[in-house]
Amino acid sequence: MFVDAYDQLMEHGYAVIPNALDIACCQRALASIEAFKRKHQAMVAPNADEFGHLYRVVNLHLALDSLADAFVESHAALAVADRYFGRSAALYTTLYYERGSEQSLHRDTPYFCTKPSDHYLGMWLALDDVDEGNGPLRVVPGSHQLPPIDVEALARELFPNQESIPKISDKGFAGYQAEVQRLSDAHGLSAREVHVRRGDVILWHPSMFHGGMPHLTKNRPRRSLVMHITPMGVPVYQLDVFFQPSKPVPDRASWRYYRHRDRKIAKFDQIDFGHQYVMPVRRLRWP
Ligand SMILES: O=C(O)CCC(=O)C(=O)O
Numbered sequence: 001m002f003v004d005a006y007d008q009l010m011e012h013g014y015a016v017i018p019n020a021l022d023i024a025c026c027q028r029a030l031a032s033i034e035a036f037k038r039k040h041q042a043m044v045a046p047n048a049d050e051f052g053h054l055y056r057v058v059n060l061h062l063a064l065d066s067l068a069d070a071f072v073e074s075h076a077a078l079a080v081a082d083r084y085f086g087r088s089a090a091l092y093t094t095l096y097y098e099r100g101s102e103q104s105l106h107r108d109t110p111y112f113c114t115k116p117s118d119h120y121l122g123m124w125l126a127l128d129d130v131d132e133g134n135g136p137l138r139v140v141p142g143s144h145q146l147p148p149i150d151v152e153a154l155a156r157e158l159f160p161n162q163e164s165i166p167k168i169s170d171k172g173f174a175g176y177q178a179e180v181q182r183l184s185d186a187h188g189l190s191a192r193e194v195h196v197r198r199g200d201v202i203l204w205h206p207s208m209f210h211g212g213m214p215h216l217t218k219n220r221p222r223r224s225l226v227m228h229i230t231p232m233g234v235p236v237y238q239l240d241v242f243f244q245p246s247k248p249v250p251d252r253a254s255w256r257y258y259r260h261r262d263r264k265i266a267k268f269d270q271i272d273f274g275h276q277y278v279m280p281v282r283r284l285r286w287p
Contacts (some may be wrong), residue, residue, distance in 0.1 A: 005017050005076070005077075005080045005203070006080045006083050006084065009080060009084065009203055009204075009205060010205075012141040012142060013139065013140075013141060013142060013143055013144035013145070013204060013205045013207070013208040014139045014141070014194070014202060014203060014204040014205065014208055014210070015080065015202070015203050016194060016196060016200060016201070016202050017074075017076050017077045017080065017200065017201045017202075017203065018196075018197070018199075018200050019076075019197075019199050019200065020074045020075070020076045020077040020125070020199065020200060020201035021070055021073055021074045021125060021199045021201065022073070022199060023198060023199055025066075025069060025070055025073050025199075026070070026127050026198050026199050028066050028069070029064070029066040029067055029069070029070050029127060029225075030127055030223065031066075032064050032065075032066040032067075033060075033064065033066075033067075033096075033223075036060075036063065036064055036284075037052070037054075040284060043273075043279055043284070044273070046273070046276065046277065047273040047274050047276065047277075049099060049218070050218075051099075051218060051219050051221075052098075053098035053099040053221055054096065054097070054098045054099075054273075054274075055097060055098070055099060055101075055274050056095055056096075056097060056101065056273075056274045056275070057095070057096040057097075057271065057272070057273055057274070058093060058094070058095055058271065058272035058273075058275075059093055059094055059268055059270070059271050059272065059281075060094065060096040060271060061091070061094045061096075061225075061227075061265070062265075062267075062268060062271060062281045062285075063271055063281055063284035063285050065260070067094065067096070067225060068091070068260045068265060069260075069261075070125060070225060071091050071094075071123075071227055071260070071263065071265070072260055072261045072262060072263045074123070074125065074201050076201075077123055077201040077203055078263075080203055081121050081123065081203065081229055084121060085119060085121075085230075085231045087231045088231065088232065088263065088264070089121070089229045089230070089231065089263070090229065090230060090231060090232040090233075090257060090263060090264040090265065090266065091227055091228075091229055091260075091263065091264070091265040091266065092120075092228045092229060092230050092236060092266050093228045093266065093268075094225055094226060094227050094228065095225070095226040095228075096223075096224075096225050096226075097222065097223070097224050097225075097226070098221050098222065098223050099134075099135065099215050099218070099221065099222055100134060100135015100136075100212045100213065100214065100215030100222050101135070101211075101212035102135060102212045102213070102214055102215060103211045103212045104177070104211050105138070105140065105177065105180075105181065105191065105209050105210065105211040106173070106177045106180075106209065106210070106211060107143075107176070107177065107180055107206070107207055107208065107209055107210075108120070108122060108206060108208075108228075109206050109207060109242060110172065110173050110176055110238070110239050110242045110243075111168075111173070111238055111239070111242075112206060112228060112236055113236065113237040113238065113239075113241050113242040114206075114230055114234050114235065114236055114237070115234070115235050115237065115241075115249060115251050116234075117206075117245075118205075118206050118207070119230050119231055119234045120206045120228065120229070120230050120234075120236065121203055121204065121205065121206065121229050121230075122202075122203065122204040122206075122208070122210075122226060122227075122228065122229075123201060123202075123203055123226070123227040123228075123229050124137060124201065124202040124203075124204070124224060124225075124226050124227075125199075125200075125201050125224060125225045125226075125227065126196040126197065126198055126199065126200045126201070126202075126224055127198060127223035127224055127225065128198055128221055128222055128223045128224070129196070129197050129198055130195060130196050130222055130224070131195045132193065132195070132213070132216070133216050133217040133220060134215055134216070134217055134220045134221070134222040135212050135213050135214060135215030135216075135222045136193045136194055136195055136196070136212075136213050136222075137193070137194045137196075137202060137210060137211075137212060137213075138191045138192060138193050138194065138210060138211055138212070138213050139191065139192060139194055139202075139204065139208060139209070139210045140184055140189050140190065140191045140192075140208070140209040140210065141189070141192065142187075142189050143180070143184050143189055143207065143208055143209035144205040144206075144207040144208050144209075145207075146180065146183045146184060146187060146189075146207075147183065149176070149179050149180070149183070151176070151242065151243050151245065152243065152244065152245070154175060154176060154179060154243070155172075155243035155244065157175070158171060158172050158175045158243075159172065159243070162244075165239060165240045165243050165244060166239060166240060167237075167238040167239055167240050168238060168239065169239050172239045172243065173239065176242075180209055181209075184209055189209075191209075191211075193213055232253075232257055232264045233252055233253050233257075234253060235249065235250060235251065235252060235253040235254065236253070237249060253266070255267060255268065268281070269281050269282070271284055
């Protein structure tokens with residue numbers, strides 16, 4: 001089964017690994033998130049919608065060990081990732097959602113630009129059943145194999161001053177994704193929804209074009225954890241390096257890792273709520 005999923009990942013750019021995490025582990029994670037939300041009600045409230053559903057909480061696993069457990073216990077998915085990297089997959093960052101991301105189609109590479117390239121996978125864990133009603137992931141099979149884009153030429157069009165390409169830029173990100181869309185259309189590729197059950201994991205290749213469908217039944221949660229994984233020590237850069245592949249940069253990550261059971265997890269000291277505000281991990285783990 002591992003081999004099948006690996007072949008799917010390489011051929012189609014994504015793979016669904018059914019029952020990658022057992023239901024009891026999903027339920028423990030969900031119970032701990034509910035307890036966390038009750039305990040830190042005032043802190044999470046600005047991020048929640050009218051149904052109390054959170055949106056894009058970055059690195060919640062640093063406060064909740066049950067989410068780190070969900071990473072280390074997704075054995076069948078990690079076996080595929082380890083084979084892809086040729087060494088053990090480590091956890092870099094996560095995004096926790098309780099409603100659909102509704103993100104437009106994109107590749108992650110501009111913000112997950114690794115040295116060496118492609119040493120990154122998206123690992124999306126369903127904590128609820130997800131279908132057309134609650135904002136499933138959509139993917140464009142084969143989009144990881146589109147012809148290469150000349151990012152330096154694109155950068156010359158997008159950024160008048162080549163000396164100061166920013167790390168973060170909506171214009172840069174959108175400009176690149178528009179080019180991927182154009183190529184994808186030219187090659188006759190199209191998107192499909194991926195419906196999954198609680199405990200299933202979707203793995204995607206760094207160059208997979210993917211996004212989130214509209215979340216139609218708003219009161220029904222879509223709890224999911226996106227895990228961004230790399231081998232330990234691989235540095236992850238942003239647009240400034242993505243658009244200037246020959247820029248000299250360190251080949252080791254600047255962050256440290258901690259051990260969680262048999263895996264390594266990158267250590268950061270803040271949790272970000274929807275890119276609106278941040279909280280120190282220390283405060284959210286206390287007492
Ligand atoms: O969860 C989703 O709907 C999409 C997530 C995604 O596109 C991402 O994390 O890059």
